[in-house]
Amino acid sequence: MVASMVSPPKVKRRKQLAGKLLFGVLDLALAALAFYLSWWLRYELEIGPLLTEFQYLPFGFYLGVFTSYLVLILVAFQITRVYRLRRSTGLLDELGRIFLGSALAVFVLIVIFSMYQPAVYSRLVFTYIGLSTPLIIGASRVLFRIGVDMLRRRGRLLEQLVVVGGGMHGKMIMQQVVTQPNLGYRLVGFLDDGHFARGAHFGRIRVLGAVDRLADVVQAYGVERVIIALPATEHRRIADVMDQCKAQGVGFHLIPDLFEIQLNTVDIDSIGGIPIIGLKDGGIVGWDFFLKRLLDTIMSSAVLILGSPVFLIIALAIKLESSGPVLYTAERVGQNGKPFRMYKFRSMREDADELRSALADHNQADGPLFKMAxxxxxxxxxxxxxxxxxxxxxxxxxxxxxxxxxxxxxAPLAEEVAQYEEWQKKRLSVKPGLTGLWQVNGRSNVPFEEMVMMDIYYIDNWSLGLDINLIIRTIPAVLRRDGAY
Structure with a gap:
């Protein structure tokens, strides 16, 4: 969770206002289209009970309803905050707000005109309006997001971003920015508060210097936004960074420290108006666990059954090329440190494990991993x-x-887990996976610490939608062979 602390400069505010006005005008046009389509479906196509000559109402008869609806849809969208979406707001959340706003507008419309002329207007027209409005406006938002996402993945429509702080919170926010191009940021690098040596890197992210170089970095890289990830104990330095951002007209956000407690694990309540903070249960449990396990069971069963001819062809190819078993089994560390036997098609010589120590000098991975291109x-x-x-x-x-x-x-090896730092052991709190954020963001090219940060982000932000999204993104990542060796 990131707390926004200051509005962007005037030019950016004007752009944001222009964007909201543009969406408002577009929504009015689409709502008008939905209204006319609803009238046309009822009175021209006669979808519903057949109409007599006296029941037919021309569109002009609905002009009062039409005008009222356009006003109501804008008011309802303001109430459901359709035009106040955060950068991180998901598509389903946005579509949900559009649906609620449309339903609210139609409900008020029915109440008003039922009192005015209850027996005149067709109830089916109102029903069609309630269905067609969120469908049409929602479709426009989907197309808009697809277009923006395509442009952002090509390096356009991105804000230049700098993170101030190289500690745990700084690393986590950098990892989220790098792995989510849809947020619309280009991470220039970060300013270190004493965690890194001069000229060092965090994975693929550059250290741009010390915190006191912020003004120079903003000018040199055209920075438009700053995220402050400094410990709460450094309140004077935080205030200084905020003042520099204000002076240069740069928008900024501040990550609250809360004694190193991750905010998405915090449960905030109150007793007699006094706020109290507790910690939510960690991991994927309860209903979430059931949904995840159900998806695992259905998809793994389907692949094992439908893919059996492919399994047979691969097994024959392995046996024809070399002697030895078709399957390679290795003990890996699973959830909560429980060991299990993991299966793979054998892709190496039978004595591969014995030769690993002899190739240690050629290891291209950092941390406890072993990788060779x-x-x-x-x-x-x-x-x-x-x-x-x-x-x-x-x-x-x-x-x-x-x-x-x-x-x-x-899934790690036992000798890798033995080298974990305490914070890295959190990745053992869930079951290991066939794919993940690391798989769709570079695979073997991802540095170990960066991979762990991705895993922690996944654990803390799990949803069924995230799993499905990563499964879909894995297919093109595999076909492109990103980081595969």
């Missing part, structure tokens, strides 16, 4: 399988058994 232990069939991630297909059996999930952190 051109690993000499791979077989020819294995290299092809790994490029397309087909070697991981047997893990659907692990998913069906309940050892793994479709989406989650990468």
């Amino acid at each position: 051109n690993d000499p232990r791979r077989t020819r069939v294995g290299a092809w399988l790994r490029r397309l991630s087909l070697d991981e297909l047997p893990q659907f059996w692990n998913i069906l058994r309940g050892d793994m999930s479709l989406v989650g952190p990468r």
Whole structure:
């Protein structure tokens, strides 16, 4: 959760106001279209009970209702905050507000004109208006988001962003910005408050210097927004950064520290008007666990049944090229540190594990991971399988058994877990997954600490929609072979 502290400069406010006005005009036009379409469906196509000659009402008879509805739709959209969406507001949330606003406008319209002329206007017309308005306006929002998302992925319509602070909160917000281009930020880098050496990097993100270089960085990179991620104990420095942002007309946000408690785990209540803070249960539990397990069971069963011919072809290819087992099994660490046997199609020589120590000097991964782009232990069939991630297909059996999930952190080896820092162990609080944020954001190219931050973000922000989104995004990532080796 990020608390907004100051409005953008005047030019940006004008742009935001112009954008809201444009959406308002567009919504009026689309609401007018929905109204006319509803009248046309009832009186021209006669969808519903057949009309007699005396029951037919020309569109001009509905002009009063039409004008009232256009006013009501704008008022209702203001009430449901359709034009006050945050940058991080999801599509379903926006569509929900549009639906509620449309329903409210139609309800008030029915009440007003039922009292005025209860027996004249067709109830079916009002029903069609209530259905067509959110469909038409909602479709326009979907198309708008698709267009904006395409432009942002091509590097356009992005705000230049700098994060102030290289601690835990700074790392987490940087990871969210990097993995969510739909937010509309281009992360220039971050200003360090003593966590990094001069010229260092956090994964692929540059350190631009110390915090006191903010003014120079804003000018040099055309920074439009700053996120302050400094500890609450540094209140004087925070105030200084805020003053610099105001002086240069740069919008900024402040991440509250709250004694290092993550805000999405906080449950805020009150007793007699006194606010109290508690902690919500962590992890994926209860109804969330049921939904996730149901998705895992359905999809893994479907893949194992429908994909069985592919499994057979791969098994034959492995046996024809080299002797040894078709499947490679390795003990991995699962949820809450529980070990399990993970299955993969064998893509390396039988003595691959014994040769790993001899290749330690060629390791291209950081942290406790071991990765090589051109690993000499791979077989020819294995290299092809790994490029397309087909070697991981047997893990659907692990998913069906309940050892793994479709989406989650990468399943680590015991020796990797032994090297974890305390904060990194949080990734063991859920089942490991076949895919995840790391899979769709670079795979083997993602530095270890960055991968852990992605896993923690996933755990703290889990939803069924997020799982489905990551599953869909995995397919093009695999076909593009992003970071596959």
